[in-house]
Amino acid sequence: MAKSVHDLVLADDDADDCIFFREALEEIPVAVTLTTVKDGVELMELLTNRKEALPDLVFLDLNMPRKTGLECLTEIKANDALKKLPVIIYSTSMDREMVNLLYKKGAHYYIRKPGEFSKLKESIYTALALNIQQDPAQPAKEQFVIKV
Template structure:
């Protein structure tokens, strides 16, 4: 199988590949379960590590016995250390800054989105209100990742919500 940046692999072509290593930083058990279930529906081979706050995320990323993830999903609001604060520390760390970081939040307020991008988020995803919306959003995130779209994001494109996915916007 040959793929290029312009033609990212289809999920069914990924079964021969190494699983995508993902860390999900999310304190809500229902949101954790929703994420994992939606991820399974994308048919993307993956391994998910779940941490419940920003400090656990940083500890995991700095643990040299753990492999670096391919992508991290960070909830905006978490106890102990919030998502934006953890993101800021990750992007300030030379060994971690290149890991694509996707912020997850129920908020779509422009100041929250702007703050996440200022701290280094590669993508800001508004948590969907439906399971099918979550599956669609994850597929879009992975498509952007494989197309190297998470490098140097364009903010209009890189705020993803269920509304703009269902309308077919980029």
């Protein structure tokens, strides 16, 4: 049975990006709750100390202070309790080598932060639609980068 409300976490140190992300979520036709953290240390504390169920999906910025997105992804995928958690990389960077590494490390999808609000909504909605399955698997490499 499909969930009626999806629990999301956004790890991003840019306050404006967090605001735009939340505003985009409010305009898409999927019911969600959003928890935001400002760096990788906060994300890992949230995930490892969480008493209730894990979130349905984590949107993870790469360039954060204290602990990078790559470090977080590596820790998540090495932790038996967290490794099935779908992680979507959400970053301004589009370095091909980094994208390939993130795929190898187990990220589910990669979104380059769009400059237009309409494209932001579309990319978030696409990511949610692709991951609102029971136990979503990592896609084929050709579908890893979500392009809108």
